[in-house]
Amino acid sequence: MLATVLVLLSGCSRLRPKPKDEYVYVTAKTTYLRDRLAAVSNRTGNVDNGQKLKVLEHQRHYYRVSTDKGESGWINERAVATQDIVDQFEALQKQYARVTVVAKGTVRDDVYLHVKPGRDTEHYYRLNEGDKLSLVTRATLPRPMPGGAPKPKEGEAPAPPPMEDWWLVRSGDRVGWMLSRMMDVDVPDSVARYAEGQRIVGNYILTKVQDDAIEGDDKMVPIFVTLMNSWKAGLPYDYDQVRVFTWNRAKHRYETAFRDRNIQGFLPVEIKTDPGQPSANGRPSASTGPAPAFTYRVLAAENGPVIPDPETGISTPKKLVEKTYRLEGNITRRVLKPGEVAPEEAKASQEEANKAAAKKSVKKRK
Numbered sequence: 037m038l039a040t041v042l043v044l045l046s047g048c049s050r051l052r053p054k055p056k057d058e059y060v061y062v063t064a065k066t067t068y069l070r071d072r073l074a075a076v077s078n079r080t081g082n083v084d085n086g087q088k089l090k091v092l093e094h095q096r097h098y099y100r101v102s103t104d105k106g107e108s109g110w111i112n113e114r115a116v117a118t119q120d121i122v123d124q125f126e127a128l129q130k131q132y133a134r135v136t137v138v139a140k141g142t143v144r145d146d147v148y149l150h151v152k153p154g155r156d157t158e159h160y161y162r163l164n165e166g167d168k169l170s171l172v173t174r175a176t177l178p179r180p181m182p183g184g185a186p187k188p189k190e191g192e193a194p195a196p197p198p199m200e201d202w203w204l205v206r207s208g209d210r211v212g213w214m215l216s217r218m219m220d221v222d223v224p225d226s227v228a229r230y231a232e233g234q235r236i237v238g239n240y241i242l243t244k245v246q247d248d249a250i251e252g253d254d255k256m257v258p259i260f261v262t263l264m265n266s267w268k269a270g271l272p273y274d275y276d277q278v279r280v281f282t283w284n285r286a287k288h289r290y291e292t293a294f295r296d297r298n299i300q301g302f303l304p305v306e307i308k309t310d311p312g313q314p315s316a317n318g319r320p321s322a323s324t325g326p327a328p329a330f331t332y333r334v335l336a337a338e339n340g341p342v343i344p345d346p347e348t349g350i351s352t353p354k355k356l357v358e359k360t361y362r363l364e365g366n367i368t369r370r371v372l373k374p375g376e377v378a379p380e381e382a383k384a385s386q387e388e389a390n391k392a393a394a395k396k397s398v399k400k401r402k
């Protein structure tokens with residue numbers, strides 16, 4: 037009887053499902069494993085950001101893990117991300133795999149990617165200075181204040197909290213949110229010199245022209261559509277100025293051929309070819325044939341103030357005005373249908389809307 041019971045118990049243990057392997061992933065730029073949890077310990081291996089580690093044991097605030105090379109040791113739980121966090125990053129990557137890229141940029145300094153905008157959100161991937169970025173969308177949130185916001189003086193209304201911008205970016209196969217101030221939009225020095233103290237948030241090649249007098253083998257000079265904004269963070273729009281820089285072949289320099297400012301613009305910008313319209317006599321001309329063109333979107337006057345979503349920080353206006361311009365030589369002309377009247381646009385001065393957005397965001401988060 038005893039032998040029979042032992043056989044049955046051993047059979048049940050074999051039928052019991054094997055515990056699923058647990059993994060964590062290194063978030064630190066680089067760190068090491070150690071052989072024991074003590075003030076004095078020995079290194080047993082080095083690990084780098086993104087590396088997958090199998091969990092062997094969990095004590096206090098440390099994991100005992102093993103690498104795919106067979107190295108094992110203890111690592112602080114603050115230096116790793118759990119599978120749940122990594123799954124969130126992978127879901128973010130799938131969600132934005134085919135979304136339109138609105139600009140290109142470069143990492144200014146080593147920085148972490150977060151699963152959501154905000155300094156207190158989970159982070160995993162670490163980008164290095166000089167890494168290339170594809171910008172997807174922007175969010176704006178209140179910036180944390182050490183010790184909390186200063187108390188207003190008696191009789192004064194509380195000042196709106198300072199804001200900061202975040203960008204959802206792609207770098208290789210890595211996707212996540214990063215602080216806007218940790219990256220720069222890619223723009224050539226020949227155009228950046230004309231920024232006039234503003235921040236360039238987008239720069240696009242509209243077309244190219246030939247200038248045989250310039251140095252180098254490539255004699256084709258790009259014509260740029262450039263978006264600019266003030267350096268103030270937390271604005272509910274992406275840019276307040278659009279400029280077109282054409283090339284003066286006589287003086288071999290860039291010149292401003294078009295400027296639209298004091299607007300509330302929203303990314304993305306579309307670069308395309310305008311087919312033109314038939315001329316009265318049926319013969320194509322410079323103003324009726326195909327030409328390089330671009331389309332951007334600005335806030336409609338009837339939309340009212342735009343307040344970023346207090347949870348996501350993303351501004352989503354309901355009513356926008358599309359503006360299309362074509363380049364004819366060095367002249368830009370707006371493309372409108374016969375008899376069409378351009379809709380009224382909102383202006384970029386929106387100080388009260390910014391204050392309302394900040395107050396609403398703080399109240400929602402509380």
